[in-house]
Amino acid sequence: MRILLVEDDPLLGDGIRAGLRQQGFQVDWVRDGEAAQRELRGEPFAAAVLDLGLPGVDGLEVLRTVRLAGVELPILVLTARDAVPDRIRGLDIGADDYVVKPIDLDELGARLRALVRRSHGRPREQxxxxxxxxxxxxxxxxxxxxxxxxxxxxxxxxxxxxxxxxxxxxxxxxxxxxxxxxxxxxxxxxxxxxxxxxxxxxxxxxxxxxxxxxxxxxxxxxxxxxxxxxxxxxxxxxx
Structure with missing residues (x-):
């Protein structure tokens, strides 16, 4: 299962990529919003993990832009912004799920698997x-x-x-x-x-x-x- 990771923090991004790879995911990693917009429009990922605090184009703008462009893959927002209005805004713009930092990698993997299953009309675990x-x-x-x-x-x-x-x-x-x-x-x-x-x-x-x-x-x-x-x-x- 191929995932796009969008995270500008090199230590956190490396840890997430390593943790998801251990769970069997194939992970491609970009570090800014412009690259995220380009890759989400052009590559067939199963899902994306999108940080909001990105340099240049922030995560919410990436989310808004790719949804307007017709990109339908599941997008899980990863953020340090834990205020309810921020989560509501992201979900209304087009996020499929939200995880607040610090994260548990096992939970992140489980959420991604669930999102991918549901995007294919398969809500059951098996x-x-x-x-x-x-x-x-x-x-x-x-x-x-x-x-x-x-x-x-x-x-x-x-x-x-x-x-x-x-x-x-x-x-x-x-x-x-x-x-x-x-x-x-x-x-x-x-x-x-x-x-x-x-x-x-x-x-x-x-x-x-x-x-x-x-x-x-x-x-x-x-x-x-x-x-x-x-x-x-x-x-x-x-x-």
Missing amino acids: IRAQDIVLEPASRTVYRLGMPVTLTNREFDLLHVLMLNAGRVLSREQIEQHLYSWGQEVESNAVEVHIHRLRSKLGAELIRTVRGVGYVLLPRVKQDESSASIRMRVLAWRQR
């Missing part, structure tokens, strides 16, 4: 598709009630596909969700991880839509043809 259950907080996966061991990257890929179940994701979109800035991505990395997930979780879990990408269907009929799957996927995308 994510289910076919016979697979994924628990983001503990980073565990079960098939038919039995635990399945996945690498960190395999888990992240499955998480992205399950959050977007029924939606075709291209290889490029998947890479943007899985890798933060500066991470080297091999040309066939997504294909390799897809192959390993199929071997561990069943060949029918993830379907290839040729020329488009990959899709995890919530339910799959064993006798369903590739053509009918493609028609179903296109119908879902037009809803």
Whole structure:
């Protein structure tokens, strides 16, 4: 799960980034409001952690600007301003949640996971598709009630596909969700991880839509043809 962190304090920002990475997040970090506006408009983050006390363009102005530009990803405001009117103002402008400094990193991670789940219409802690259950907080996966061991990257890929179940994701979109800035991505990395997930979780879990990408269907009929799957996927995308 890829997160944008907007924090100008180098010590606090480094601590937040390290803490969220330990919880399995991919974290990209910028330190001013102008960079935040640019990245929030141009990159497919799952959520953002936005400090209000930024140099130049402050956090409230960043929030107002990106919401007016149509940016809909969940934004959690991080601030030392604990007055109720300040929190109300941020929420009215477009913040999805508020955390007042000093912060607890475990709570911050839990709030981010909840925001991302809800943004995909999944309020429950567990994510289910076919016979697979994924628990983001503990980073565990079960098939038919039995635990399945996945690498960190395999888990992240499955998480992205399950959050977007029924939606075709291209290889490029998947890479943007899985890798933060500066991470080297091999040309066939997504294909390799897809192959390993199929071997561990069943060949029918993830379907290839040729020329488009990959899709995890919530339910799959064993006798369903590739053509009918493609028609179903296109119908879902037009809803």
